[in-house]
Amino acid sequence: xxxxxxxxxxxxxxxxxxxxxxxxxxxxxxxxxxxxxxxxxxxxxxxxxxxxxxxxxxxxxxxxxxxxxxxxxxxxxxxxxxxxxxxxxxxxxxxxxxxxxxxxxxxxxxxxxxxxxxxxxxxxxxxxxxxxxxxxxxxxxxxxxxxxxxxxxxxxxxxxxxxxxxxxxxxxxxxxxxxxxxxxxxxxxxxxxxxxxxxxxxxxxxxxxxxxxxxxxxxxxxxxxxxxxxxxxxxxxxxxxxxxxxxxxxxxxxxxxxxxxxxxxxxxxxxxxxxxxxxxxxxxxxxxxxxxxxxxxxxxxxxxxxxxxxxxxxxxxxxxxxxxxxxxxxxxxxxxxxxxxxxxxxxxxxxxxxxxxxxxxxxxxxxxxxxxxxxxxxxxxxxxxxxxxxxxxxxxxxxxxxxxxxxxxxxxxxxxxxxxxxxxxxxxxxxxxxxxxxxxxxxxxxxxxxxxxxxxxxxxxxxxxxxxxxxxxxxxxxxxxxxxxxxxxxxxxxxxxxxxxxxxxxxxxxxxxxxxxxxxxxxxxxxxxxxxxxxxxxxxxxxxxxxxxxxxxxxxxxxxxxxxxxxxxxxxxxxxxxxxxxxxxxxxxxxxxxxxxxxxxxxxxxxxxxxxxxxxxxxxxxxxxxxxxxxxxxxxxxxxxxxxxxxxxxxxxxxxx
Amino acid sequence: xxxxxxxxxxxxxxxxxxxxxxxxxxxxxxxxxxxxxxxxxxxxxxxxxxxxxxxxxxxxxxxxxxxxxxxxxxxxxxxxxxxxxxxxxxxxxxxxxxxxxxxxxxxxxxxxxxxxxxxxxxxxxxxxxxxxxxxxxxxxxxxxxxxxxxxxxxxxxxxx
Amino acid sequence: xxxxxxxxxxxxxxxxxxxxxxxxxxxxxxxxxxxxxxxxxxxxxxxxxxxxxxxxxxxxxxxxxxxxxxxxxxxxxxxxxxxxxxxxxxxxxxxxxxxxxxxxx
Numbered sequence: 001x002x003x004x005x006x007x008x009x010x011x012x013x014x015x016x017x018x019x020x021x022x023x024x025x026x027x028x029x030x031x032x033x034x035x036x037x038x039x040x041x042x043x044x045x046x047x048x049x050x051x052x053x054x055x056x057x058x059x060x061x062x063x064x065x066x067x068x069x070x071x072x073x074x075x076x077x078x079x080x081x082x083x084x085x086x087x088x089x090x091x092x093x094x095x096x097x098x099x100x101x102x103x104x105x106x107x108x109x110x111x112x113x114x115x116x117x118x119x120x121x122x123x124x125x126x127x128x129x130x131x132x133x134x135x136x137x138x139x140x141x142x143x144x145x146x147x148x149x150x151x152x153x154x155x156x157x158x159x160x161x162x163x164x165x166x167x168x169x170x171x172x173x174x175x176x177x178x179x180x181x182x183x184x185x186x187x188x189x190x191x192x193x194x195x196x197x198x199x200x201x202x203x204x205x206x207x208x209x210x211x212x213x214x215x216x217x218x219x220x221x222x223x224x225x226x227x228x229x230x231x232x233x234x235x236x237x238x239x240x241x242x243x244x245x246x247x248x249x250x251x252x253x254x255x256x257x258x259x260x261x262x263x264x265x266x267x268x269x270x271x272x273x274x275x276x277x278x279x280x281x282x283x284x285x286x287x288x289x290x291x292x293x294x295x296x297x298x299x300x301x302x303x304x305x306x307x308x309x310x311x312x313x314x315x316x317x318x319x320x321x322x323x324x325x326x327x328x329x330x331x332x333x334x335x336x337x338x339x340x341x342x343x344x345x346x347x348x349x350x351x352x353x354x355x356x357x358x359x360x361x362x363x364x365x366x367x368x369x370x371x372x373x374x375x376x377x378x379x380x381x382x383x384x385x386x387x388x389x390x391x392x393x394x395x396x397x398x399x400x401x402x403x404x405x406x407x408x409x410x411x412x413x414x415x416x417x418x419x420x421x422x423x424x425x426x427x428x429x430x431x432x433x434x435x436x437x438x439x440x441x442x443x444x445x446x447x448x449x450x451x452x453x454x455x456x457x458x459x460x461x462x463x464x465x466x467x468x469x470x471x472x473x474x475x476x477x478x479x480x481x482x483x484x485x486x487x488x489x490x491x492x493x494x495x496x497x498x499x500x501x502x503x504x505x506x507x508x509x510x511x512x513x514x515x516x517x518x519x520x521x522x523x524x525x526x527x528x529x530x531x532x533x534x535x536x537x538x539x540x541x542x543x544x545x546x547x548x549x550x551x552x553x554x555x556x557x558x559x560x561x562x563x564x565x566x567x568x569x570x571x572x573x574x575x576x577x578x579x580x581x582x583x584x585x586x587x588x589x590x591x592x593x594x595x596x597x598x599x600x601x602x603x604x605x606x607x608x609x610x611x612x613x614x615x616x617x618x619x620x621x622x623x624x625x626x627x628x629x630x631x632x633x634x635x636x637x638x639x640x641x642x643x644x645x646x647x648x649x650x651x652x653x654x655x656x657x
Numbered sequence: 658x659x660x661x662x663x664x665x666x667x668x669x670x671x672x673x674x675x676x677x678x679x680x681x682x683x684x685x686x687x688x689x690x691x692x693x694x695x696x697x698x699x700x701x702x703x704x705x706x707x708x709x710x711x712x713x714x715x716x717x718x719x720x721x722x723x724x725x726x727x728x729x730x731x732x733x734x735x736x737x738x739x740x741x742x743x744x745x746x747x748x749x750x751x752x753x754x755x756x757x758x759x760x761x762x763x764x765x766x767x768x769x770x771x772x773x774x775x776x777x778x779x780x781x782x783x784x785x786x787x788x789x790x791x792x793x794x795x796x797x798x799x800x801x802x803x804x805x806x807x808x809x810x811x812x813x814x815x816x817x
Numbered sequence: 818x819x820x821x822x823x824x825x826x827x828x829x830x831x832x833x834x835x836x837x838x839x840x841x842x843x844x845x846x847x848x849x850x851x852x853x854x855x856x857x858x859x860x861x862x863x864x865x866x867x868x869x870x871x872x873x874x875x876x877x878x879x880x881x882x883x884x885x886x887x888x889x890x891x892x893x894x895x896x897x898x899x900x901x902x903x904x905x906x907x908x909x910x911x912x913x914x915x916x917x918x919x920x921x922x
Contacts, residue, residue, distance in 0.1 A: 633918030746842030804893035
């Protein structure tokens, strides 16, 4: 039973992949077929994922894998495989479920787009690659799928290729993540060099199992950090976070699917997957690599939460919020709360997809307006969107008891408070919670409350096909919290391989009051600040310099432009100069010498050699004419010659032996 | 192995083959050719490869020989069958025969006794075709399809 | 009378091969050439079967399989060859290979 499931695990990514290829072969007008194939592929993948999820529920700490040889070179063979464990299983279910919602939403959102079929082909392709990342049991297979995910992301960010900003954003995303991937790839090579295997689990000899880890020794720290480079690139961690907000140039369902729920989670997933590498040789749960993860996460979470406070674009706020939440997950992983981090990843997947789709609905309703300063009062015009968006906002802010985000955040805060080296990350994360509540309140008030400003005048509610996914995701965002509470920490124990017990008295933890107070402070502050929302932001009025600083994303893009890109430009100019004057001179000199030599040989040729060559060609031609005349064109003579030749060979053989 | 049967079949096959190669009348030659092929099939039976013998009869006598006869009928018009014989071919063929016989005679490793009762069943052949030889089988299928289409294209009337 | 051995079979097949060669080399009519080629192929098949029969046993029926495939290929060859004969006849109004020598140098 179990082996048969893991043997068919490859079907989960294969089905969307097949759907993608089928859709690519459709013409532009076969819209219904394209959407049908994509959604059917996703439904099948979801059912298969649930089928894979089922056995992991039966046994705590369930883990099966199947490895096979991809190709062999010389003595060594490169082996890849698939693995099914609680981490992979929950990710499978989350990804397929969220993808399905987003596919359905896209049917409504992209209804007017000319390249509707191409969009669904890309979406399916992305989903297939992402599922491949999740079930890979080999760092190499994971890397391949990882790059395919990057490719899908590139294609989808640049989907509206006619917009120069979209093309630029796609390029930026691709190149920025590639910087991280270089590190990742170096880490893979190093790991292979040290341990000779890239399999995660291989019956005790995989890279993540005792034998493999033993062979790493101190290099594990560097390998882990190199792999973290890749994770940081994909998950938008500081300093490689700059691509993620720009990626909002893609269609909103893409933002929801890739840049909120799934792809950016791949980095967090990767760290969780290779966690034994990070925690190797831990003293009291602390290793140098994990410490780096914590601080990068803290910086990312705080910086992006601050930046989110001053963004005018509804999607960019969410993008920075995503970056911030990813930072929070990284912190959680770094301080040792792997289960908490993954739980937040799953919960975040639901409510951030919900928020993005909600923002898509708002943008759709406001006729492609994205500036929240021009919206307002949409509450009455778009009731379903408002209601679901509010749920997403409360879940993201972490309002206790009913919303999934609250429980996972509480878990993470608890984990950070236990971290022995420093309490600073804990306090900064508490500040992050307040900031999150604050910027989400700001966004809510600007979009849904107050006066109806310019773009809101003709807003309309979206069609049912867009409403349905919103409602499903909202239900998930609330209902998911059932398995997260301390009273019944089912998911936590499921991920850490234990059997959950039910104890209602544990429901209310001291941290809960604390979190409630923080969230209330954030929301209260937000209401206080923004209750008279107008085109000019209150912070801008009181602290214009700070606002400018945050609005321009702390000048980080400009900093990169001045430093890294400036240096690159300088290097380019220098090479250009060298090329033009130094190398070019050398080349010219060589060319001159060559020409001189050429002149010499030419005269030699014409006087001396040409005559000889002419004679030689004459002979060859005469010979050719002679041989050609022997070609009678008669099949039988050819056949006879073959037979005689065979006889001659036989005689030669007889003579030799 | 029955030596009398062997002798009879050998004489029949070789004489039919000589007739096929030398008879003046094309139709007679074609019929002798069919007889020679039946003789080869009989050898197959004698050697314990009944299935191959049957295939030989079906394919060669049933299809190829008939095809040859049809072609003769289609192309008979206006051709003179009474034409010269290329004696250089006879010399070459005899030389090749001599060389081959010489090679066979001087290879002592060939003098091995046959083990009794060796045969191959249709079941074995079928299993081999569906397992080890499935790839060649598909290729032959493709080849036959190509030959079929190619033959059709060749004999189609040219468009004017 | 002697019991047939492997060399006798090989000699028969060599004789058959040379008769085929004779037909292919000496006759002017294209169909004779085809008959000769088919005969040579049949001789090769006979060789395969004989070697299989006299080889070490038990062995996988490789000789048998090769002969079956050779027969199939010979059938394809005959079909295409005869189609060529018909096509050539249509074009040149002859089946005499002496007169079909467009490839001469």
